[in-house]
Structures are given as C-alpha cells and as structure tokens.
Amino acid sequence: MAVYGIGNPLIDYLCFIRDEDIAALGLHKGTMNLIDQDKRQEILAYIKDKDIRYSCGGSCPNTMVTLKSLGVSTTLAGGIGCDEHGRMYSRRLEELGVGNDLVENQAPTGTSIILVTEDRERTMCTYLGANRFFDSLDVKLENARKADIFYFTGYMWDTEPQKRAIRSVLDIKKECSFKVAFDIADPFAVGRYRQTFLDIITGYADIVFANSEEARNLIDNYDAYECCKSLGKLCRTAVVKNGKKGSYVSHEGRIHQIPLYGTSNPVDTTGAGDTYAAGFLYGIEKGFGIEDSARIASFLAGEIISQLGAQFSKEKTEELIKYLNENFQ
Helix, strand or coil: CCEEEECCCEEEEEEECCHHHHHHCCCCCCCEEECCHHHHHHHHHHCCCCCEEEEEECHHHHHHHHHHHCCCCEEEEEEEECCHHHHHHHHHHHHHCCEEEEEEECCCCCEEEEEECCCCCEEEEEECHHHHHCCHHHCCHHHHHCCCEEEEEHHHHHCHHHHHHHHHHHCCHHHCCCEEEEECCCHHHHHHHHHHHHHHHHHCCCEEEEEHHHHHHHHCCCCHHHHHHHHCCCCCEEEEECHHHCEEEEECCEEEEECCCCCCCCCCCCCHHHHHHHHHHHHHHCCCCHHHHHHHHHHHHHHHCCCCCCCCCHHHHHHHHHHHHHHCC
C-alpha cells in the first residue's frame, strides 16, 4: 500500500447561495465551520428549496480517492455511522478500489454542507458525527506500517480521540520507513493549535502543505515566499499555495516557484487543496522530482476548480492520466 490516510469521511451537500445568505446564517465566508446538530438542521432548513448535490467527500478522503484514481494504492481510515450514509460511503470506497479501514460507531455519519457563492468561494459547515469518536484503538497499525506515506490534515485536531489516532501512527514513525505528509488544511485550525502544528512539522513531517493564509498564521509573515522559506527550515519539503499566483515549494533549502495552471476564474474551489496534495504525492510515488511533482499538483488543482465537486469523474480521470503520461516522463 502506498498512502495511508486518516481523515473525516463525510457526505457532502453542495449548494450555490449568495453572500447575503452566508451573512444571514452567521457564517465566516471561505472557511471550514465546525457545527453541531442544531446548526446543521438550521442550515439544511434554510437551503431546503435550493438545488443540492450529494457526494462522498471529506478533505483527506478526497486526496485518497484522487490518488487511487490516478493509479496509486491508498487506504482510508476514519469513523462512520451504522446508517445508510455510512453504508453508502463504504460502497463508494469499494467501487473506487480504496482500501477501507473505516470503523462504525453509534453516532451518525458526518456531513459537510458546502455553500458556494457567486465568486465560487466555498464555505464549509461540517458536522463531524461519527468521526468524533474515531480513536487510537480503531487504527489498524499493521496497515499503516506498510505504507510509503502517512497522510493527515489539521482538521483531525478538533477532537481528542482523533488526536490520539494520529499520534498512534506518528509514534511508530521511527521504527517504520513511511514518510509523513501533513496538510494544515484550515487557517482557523492554526489559530487553535499553532504550537502543536509547529511541533508536528518539526518533529515528524517530511512534507507539509499550507495555503498562504495558513502559512501566514503559522509563521507570522504576510509574504508567501518568506513563509515557504521559513517552513522549509522546519522540514525537508514545504509547500505554500498562493492562489492565482501559483505556489512555492521548498525542498532541502531550495525554493521552486510553480505557476498556476488551468482557469483563473474557477467554477468551484472545493477540493483544490485536497487535489493539489494528491497530485504532489502522486509525483513522489511515481518517482518524479520535487519540481515536477509540484507542477503535476498545480495542474490537477487547476482542473478540479474548473468543475463542480471535489473529485474527478472516471472519464475525466482517464483524460488526466493520458495528459500526465504524455507530459511527465
């Protein structure tokens, strides 16, 4: 198995709304908001008459699914409920060929209501549900040991059981050969766990992903290049995604500037970071150099924001694989 991920399997509800709707719901635009069951019901009631699209999602799961679709073996661990949403999620992993280390518990399967405004910015309202109870004893360490890369995101730090689950794998890093790839994932998570994230990056991470806002909050510098330079001093490979300006990658002290690929007028930015991570890890697993891996990541991120949803269709994936085979050797 190439990549082992622990994340939050969620059923996504995708809906287009206006900025004033975001304000009416009391949400902070462009961020991931953790919500309880009451807030979930309030939002669903508000959008009940709008067009809603449903899919299996979650940040780490999106990365694992995209990697598998590109031909890299992956396994996903996390919590689901003993309900139809949970069964739907397991069936989807089976269809896609993603290894299933999901564990059922008595809470409902988590959901993420993704609200997309006219400027194509997404505001996520996540009800963690069963994910909140995924703990260290649920992790199949024998599977994690077999991986080339262990991948997780900063979203996992919002519950104590999930923290323990991640640490159970980090604790065996010294006796295993896998690399650790950590995606910070959310600027507000940095505000809550800044020092913890710095400790993880310094003590465990081989690869760290951040967007410019996350990096700024972590490093306390507004310049994306300087943030990448500083992060690159803490771990072997650091990536700072800088929106329409592309991205910076620091590897062993050398910084590469990677251009933006695809559209500058996105249809839906949901999953852009997840897909970037998948593209980068795909490049690493296929033996490409750091700069080519980052270019693949930027290309795939550009493709995902040109469509609705955070995962590629089977037909689109075949087109992408053809492109990668023809342009990256």
